[in-house]
Amino acid sequence: MKDSIPTKIIGFGETLTVELTDALSSETLGHIDYTNQVIRLSEQYNSKTQLSTLIHELIHYVDHFSGMGLEENKIEAMENGLVALMKLNKQFFKNIIEGL
Numbered sequence: 001m002k003d004s005i006p007t008k009i010i011g012f013g014e015t016l017t018v019e020l021t022d023a024l025s026s027e028t029l030g031h032i033d034y035t036n037q038v039i040r041l042s043e044q045y046n047s048k049t050q051l052s053t054l055i056h057e058l059i060h061y062v063d064h065f066s067g068m069g070l071e072e073n074k075i076e077a078m079e080n081g082l083v084a085l086m087k088l089n090k091q092f093f094k095n096i097i098e099g100l
């Protein structure tokens with residue numbers, strides 16, 4: 001599972017670096033730094049939580065660029081909903097990825 005955390009994410013006209021770190025405060029699972037194009041994930045959590053957190057930070061990223069201005073609870077709801085749908089429909093999401 002650890003290999004499933006990418007070190008790079010291609011963004012909108014930029015490449016984001018994904019880092020695992022122990023430098024985040026204890027309750028912080030992740031953070032996106034728009035200035036330096038870095039997503040930091042806490043290495044204190046397991047890879048499933050890190051992947052879900054990466055989705056969360058990517059929703060922040062889309063929100064940032066779209067100007068939707070979603071509140072944190074809406075970002076969390078999107079994360080939870082998308083991750084649940086991905087788990088329930090693994091083959092479908094695999095097909096989407098392979099078909100893109």
Ligand SMILES: [Zn+2]
Pocket residue numbers: 056060072075
């Ligand atoms: Zn957030």
